[in-house]
């Protein structure tokens with residue numbers, strides 16, 4: 001797709017264009033849903049931690065599962081939100097070269113390089129997590145905690161975080177060439 | 193050496209502009225393959241889960257949420273105005289307010305990263321809105337964040353005490369005076385800077401009359417709910433530092449209600465900002481945890497320490513080296529993991545060279561956090577960049593950090609030259 | 622020459638790091654006349670709770686750890702918290718066969734199970750009027766909660782980093798923690814008394830199965846013989862460590878608390894039922910067989 005882009009985009013058939021746009025919309029909506037789930041998880045962490053503190057201090061009745069579940073919810077919120085972070089261009093990147101060089105073609109080349117490298121790294125991470133997910137699923141491994149949950153639940157969210165972020169980067173590579181010259185390479189939309 | 197080749201790859205990825213977390217993961221993949229081959233990759237998912245489920249890290253999003261709520265409730269604006277009325281007409285008073293508020297809010301948390309993110313969202317945004325100098329504000333915020341771990345409460349102090357066998361309560365007390373010294377240095381720096389270039393000062397809008405001292409103090413009362421919810425509950429033994437962060441969030445909701453700013457949409461916006469930011473920060477921490485593990489596996493960390501401490505050098509030079517190691521390594525390594533590696537190696541050296549543990553560990557802690565505000569890898573820089581208004585770039589934040597790194601190094605030298613700064617207060621307990 | 626990569630769960634604060642992990646490495650090297658050298662990596666390389674997988678994958682050949690750190694995969698050995706640390710009776714009981722069968726299914730060979738006197742409860746508030754933990758909030762890992770409730774206490778879950786400040790400020794009234802090395806962790810500063818218990822602390826040394834199967838016969842003999850040497854000396858070493866610990870705590874002004882006979886019996890029952898209930902959560906049949914073996918050998922009574 002990248003090679004095609006650099007040599008002039010191959011003419012896409014109308015239906016193909018339509019199909020890509022639909023997939024893109026579904027993907028975006030999924031990432032926004034993830035953001036809402038991440039917000040819910042964070043609110044839940046705050047609520048259960050507060051409730052547990054009050055229950056322990058005022059009622060002398062600690063809620064033992066709260067620390068373990070705060071951890072699970074934290075991991076969940078980090079990775080279920082990650083695709084939205086990527087989509088909204090909220091990752092921090094160095095902008096040293098982009099601020100030194102100003103030639104548009106050079107900036108675009110830098111951007112393409114950054115997006116390609118990011119994509120390759122995220123795909124590799126997705127693959128590494130996927131293998132671990134399969135082995136945890138096969139062995140039935142639980143978390144080493146007082147209130148264990150199957151490890152593959154958490155690894156599935158981690159996998160989703162990497163894989164969906166990778167897809168966002170791929171879409172930036174393929175469909176946002178005009179945006180690929182911004183100082184912060186992953187800025188796709190305005191910061192929220 | 194494979195580990196050096198991997199650092200070259202990391203530098204290349206950073207230069208290209210690859211997001212920081214992805215660049216760290218790139219380093220990790222490359223280093224793992226070179227060090228051991230593909231089977232080394234199998235440690236990544238476990239380490240990612242280990243970091244992202246750490247209950248201590250729950251404080252990071254909770255403190256960011258606290259900052260978001262305080263900012264959106266108008267609390268920070270009121271805090272600015274009130275401190276303004278109280279301190280009166282000195283030069284650069286708006287910056288002095290930033291110093292005071294940074295130290296005050298910094299005291300609430302033990303994490304430089306959480307504080308940098310919270311201050312970026314609150315004090316920095318408010319200061320810029322008031323026409324402040326972006327770089328000076330960013331520098332002051334970084335300086336304030338750097339003090340967070342040495343002003344009690346701080347879980348890093350507890351960890352040092354645990355690892356080194358030093359009295360935790362003495363260590364907590366030891367950090368107070370150096371923290372104040374650093375705050376005074378920040379104040380003097382602002383004075384000198386504005387004396388040389390008065391145009392950088394923020395002038396209070398002339399239509400806003402100065403309020404009375406009493407009204408200013410009254411307007412701070414709701415804010416004290418938050419201070420109590422965080423610090424008071426810890427000091428009274430009602431909550432642990434982790435739990436107090438959640439109580440602080442609840443306190444911020446109460447304060448927002450008092451200011452009549454509490455609404456579902458406000459809470460949703462605060463949650464959205466928090467979760468995007470903490471996801472980005474914790475991804476970097478997860479990636480850098482693996483980097484630390486790989487460095488330990490390669491033996492580089494231990495080699496560096498052994499090499500530098502094995503030389504036959506006078507005590508002053510040894511101390512300088514002991515301080516240089518955490519400063520350099522903490523720019524890109526996980527603080528807690530680094531403490532696990534270094535402290536056991538340092539403990540016997542302190543006895544050998546006759547260093548005072550309170551002085552050395554206070555310096556060590558300042559150095560650790562100094563690493564987190566030092567370009568190019570310091571976490572707090574990334575956290576501030578992500579949380580500050582979007583027209584503040586990472587490059588500007590880098591530039592802003594250097595004078596304050598200098599001031600903290602000066603604090604380090606002062607503590608070393610006048611050990612009572614660290615030892616006097618603990619001796620009075 | 623064979624170089625073995627060993628993963629050690631502990632940093633130097635826990636004496637087991639030295640007297641179990643490093644000691645076994647030294648025994649191997651000495652007994653093999655230098656043919657076996659052991660390269661040790663610590664928890665800074667792989668976090669304690671995540672160490673089983675890299676050993677299963679062969680990244681490390683030997684893992685020296687505490688069974689409580691891999692309860693997501695196997696809970697079997699936590700049952701041994703209820704037994705008397707008596708290595709001879711333990712070996713004679715045939716318990717090791719059951720343990721090896723169970724871990725064998727996970728791709729791991731059990732090299733050694735060193736048993737030690739384990740846990741004390743560090744308190745900042747003395748015992749209750751009833752002479753037990755009634756009304757006391759005690760930090761403990763969830764599998765050990767039945768021990769606390771058996772003598773009237775309320776168990777609390779706290780991350781390790783928060784345990785000390787929580788004790789110091791009185792957020793909690795006590796914490797169940799390994800006795801050996803306790804003063805090194807700073808308990809003497811945040812607590813003023815301690816309650817001794819007979820709860821044992823099983824440790825385990827595991828080998829990657831493929832590595833074990835590939836070892837030449839003579840080297841395997843060295844591993845087995847030195848495991849026996851280690852297991853035999855460990856209870857005595859821990860008696861010494863715990864006595865030293867008691868001296869240090871006394872020097873720091875800490876008071877030693879003891880349960881009366883009836884309460885101690887309640888605790889013993891709580892430990893036996895709690896430890897084996899939890900042990901059964903992953904491989905119930907193996908746990909039931911192991912419990913039978915150690916019960917028949919009379920290891921459950923102190």
Ligand code: NA
Nearest residue numbers: 299301340343
């Ligand atoms: Na603090």
Ligand code: NA
Nearest residue numbers: 577580581584
């Ligand atoms: Na920014």
